[in-house]
Amino acid sequence: MLRRSLLVPALAACLLAAPLGCSDAGDSEQALTHAAELAIVPLDIWAQPLPDGYKLSAQHDGDELSTKIGADGEIRVPLKKGLTVLSLSADDHEDLEVTVRFDGVSDPEIDEDRSTPGHGRAFGHRTKGNERTHRLFLGLRHAWFSAEGRPARRGNQLDLYLSGEEAWKSVHAELGSATDEVLVSTWWWESDFELIRPEGFHTYMTEAERKANTILGVLESRPAQKRVMVGQLWGQDGVLSGLTVDDALTAHGDLAGDKFEFMGQANPTRGRFTFQIPDFEFGPRVLDQVGGASKFDLIEGAPVASTVPEKEVDLTQWPISVDTEHASYHQKFMVVDHEVAFVGGMNLRKVDWDTAEHKVFDSRRMNFGASVADREAVAAKEELPDNGPRKDYMVRIDGPAAQDVADVFHKRWTQAVE
Secondary structure (H helix, E strand, C coil): CEECCCCCCCCCCCCCCHHHCCCCHHHCCCCCEECCEEEEEEEECCCCECCCCCEEEEEECCEECCCEECCCCCEEEECCCEEEEEEEECCCECCEEEEEEECCCCCCEECHHHCCCCCEEEEEEEEECCEEEEEEEEEECECCCCCCCCCCCCCCEEEEECCHHHHHHHHHHHHCCCCCEEEEEECCECCCCECCCCCCCHHHCCHHHHHCCEHHHHHHCCCCEEEEEEEECCCCCCCCCCCCCCHHHHHHHHCCCCCEEEEEEECCCCCEEEECCCCECCHHHHHHHCCCHHHCEEEECCCECCCCCCEEEECCCCCCCCCCCCCCCCCEEEEECCCEEEEECCCECHHHCCCCCCCCCCHHHCCCCCCHHHHHHHHCCCCCCCCCCCCCCEEEEECCHHHHHHHHHHHHHHHHHC
16 A cells, blocks of 8 residues: 655656657557556646645555655556556545456556546546557546535645624724735625724714725725626516615616726526536546646546435425516625635625624624714713624635636636626
8 A cells, every 4th residue: 555645746747748748650660568567646626736645555466565655756557468457545535436347458458347436537548659548537526516616725824703893893904915916705785884983983983984894985995906797687678677786886787997997687487497416527627737738549437426316496486476587696705816715605685794692782893874862872872883793704715716716707707797
């Protein structure tokens, strides 16, 4: 058994070094022989290198085969006639067992009936001179992430916020330094939503002072390109399309050259349909992610089937028993300067701000236009605030996964434009 304790950073970049060169016409009359070893490239289901500590073992006729690391970072095992069983495992991934069949004459191939379904595998074959070399790309399915979705990215810093106060404080700080691009998706937008509300003197802040801390005030103060996308209700540009936005935001959508774009987007999903995630092939992911893989004759393994069961959906059954567009996009997220993303359940709406204490009497939960006297009455516990306590969450993502959040935005924006 080979226990990998170190990731080989250059695996994807150097799969094909000099020993796997192109065919030479001068050797065409020589008998073609198969290489004595099988090269194995351990990957995840998205064709990314596996994390540190993965384990690979090989057996032939019940005997353990020796394994070694090749010059390009691949794992090499002896290629023997008959059946060779390969076992691959890694933390947070499902285990994979693959049986390779080789008759000594034809190219080795995967015995699908003896291999674990649901994982990625693709065989690459290449001829150099009179030698036929073979490379097997294996892709482990992740234990938590959908194989059909975006890759499980590594190298991210995640911070979970348990209240609107701490979440919007972090958003405010990040937006305050934005210089290139800000992407915003929300289900409900209120331009006067205050991101930060200083304890102790918020009651006595002037309207101008508080406006500078609103989502619109902060965005307008930044030189970055801004794009805001808000979900629309009951169809694209229908009778309720303006319910979730306000004039201050839509005015930016009408104004050219202000680096502030607005898009309303309805969800056209309606009627009855079958929700089903299609199978996919692992080979194209290998070709896209692994440098030099295109130089092999790639033989695709069995298609990777989704583990999500199909489901019949009937949107005419609930809530109003008619076929109409009552679906909507509920995604709430921001991406700042391509590097930081915020994803959660809170809209940019007055009801979505509260502290972790969820106090009954908190004058900072008053509407933007409330008077000082009304705020003082709440602070004195004489009146209830305009908005009650609220519990919701948000995650801050620093790292490569932020680009996946941005990708969702760009695809939805393009869809809305088209």
